[in-house]
Amino acid sequence: MIEISDVGKRFVLHNQGGVVLPVMAGASLHVGRGECVALTGASGAGKSTLMRMIWGNYRCDEGSIRVAGLELCGAQARDVLALRRGTLGYVSQFLRVIPRVPALQIVAEPLLAQGIEEDAALMRARDLLARLNIPQRLWSISPTTFSGGEQQRVNIARGFIQDWPVMLLDEPTASLDAANRAVVLDLILEAKARGAAILGIFHDTGARDAVCDREVDMGAFLPGRAAA
Amino acid sequence: MTPLLQVEGVSKHYGAHLGCGDVTFTLWPGEVMGIVGESGSGKSTLLNCMAGHLAPDAGRVVFDTRMHGPRDTVTMTEAERRWLARTDWAFVHQNPRDGLRMNVSAGGNVGERLMAVGARHYGDIRAQAQDWLGRVEIDAGRMDERPRAFSGGMQQRLQIARNLVTGPRLVFMDEPTGGLDVSVQARLLDLLRGLVRKLGLSAVIVTHDLAVVRLLADRVMVMKDGRVVEQGLTDQVLDDPQHAYTQLLVSSVLQV
């Protein structure tokens, strides 16, 4: 479901003397249905960068990234939006809070964007918030004032509200206590069981071992390494 | 699917001075496009060319009309353009005074748009006006007051109700949150965001505020000196800007 071959990435900082920062070269991997693959490597190895390229958040300048058949390198904005609506889910490392929008609504949004009935979407959102132990008194307020762990759980609820065929998870268990961590690992295992292809970043090796089938070391795709 | 709006090679000069030059893009149904850039970069010029307020010197603006399919609005008659402006299009001005009739009641401001497209039944018009005032969070008890008595944020919400009551398919907005306090802006943005999603509207929003495009726009176009320097998915353009000017724009604001 995710097919990546020979992907390269560099940043050009035009306003800092045009410095060119090559950060990735020759990155290749694949993730099949029902499989969970972990991206590993030291800080700065490019784990989040690759994930952002798959999400379409960073531009892919070199190589090929295919998700459920769509080539993301050079894709039209419209096709990426459609992929995000129906196929590709992403749990980012931090929740982007929107003032005035209540937690319940933030969680339900991916379903509403797909045109699912509001009642059904909100019911599923309540189930997930409850499962992730977010106290009911917080559901109707904006997560602006939530703790880091609470925000992260809202983010996870949002990420798991839809049965995405392909999922990207950036540190889904960071800043969670043991009980909530276990809930998240269960959600991941359930998604795998229904056939989702998952690519994740887990600093927590216990979590990684519990849910991942394989590891891909991003350190192998650092630009110097590939040339040598 | 047919694009809702296709802008092809649109240019507008003011004498020798370039307003906007050779702008091309396609807007699909349900998409929200943001236009950002510094003051004087040609954002309003471009928007006004698209909305039929200004005649471009060159280029086509093809809109998928309800009745006759894709038509070039630049070459259609003035009467046809005016009809589109009352039905399929809406235009939200930065200054609510430019989009409202200040000596007509709030209810009248909304009802008037309905009457312009042929509504005649007083009770229906009043009921629809009331429904729309509710949707933009204006208390029904204030329906008979004139907008003069309203705060800037309320006037702006009234302008939005007046514009959306006829069920337009494309909304043009020029700095819709421009003159408002930050907290009032947040409320308005939240309202716009909800309406755009619930009604499946397409919109083109001009703003110099990157937080506004981050929140509302699927795609964004960056203008400088009348030219489009970069366009694409909103989060990609903001998080991985390619052009020097976009990088400057993004780095000169605190995290958006």
Ligand SMILES: Nc1ncnc2c1ncn2[C@@H]1O[C@H](COP(=O)(O)OP(=O)(O)OP(=O)(O)O)[C@@H](O)[C@H]1O
């Ligand atoms: N928008 C950007 N502009 C410039 N450089 C960037 C940008 N995003 C990432 N980088 C650089 O790309 C490299 C890889 O960063 P990335 O965030 O992908 O690392 P990571 O493997 O996720 O690290 P960590 O484990 O610390 O999260 C780093 O050198 C980083 O500074």
Ligand SMILES: Nc1ncnc2c1ncn2[C@@H]1O[C@H](COP(=O)(O)OP(=O)(O)OP(=O)(O)O)[C@@H](O)[C@H]1O
């Ligand atoms: N009627 C006019 N006559 C002459 N020049 C004009 C006219 N309207 C705009 N201009 C010029 O065209 C350029 C683009 O103006 P425009 O209003 O489109 O900018 P803008 O991007 O909307 O700026 P702002 O963010 O300040 O509203 C500017 O240099 C402006 O001075």
Ligand SMILES: [Mg+2]
């Ligand atoms: Mg990272």
Ligand SMILES: [Mg+2]
């Ligand atoms: Mg302007």
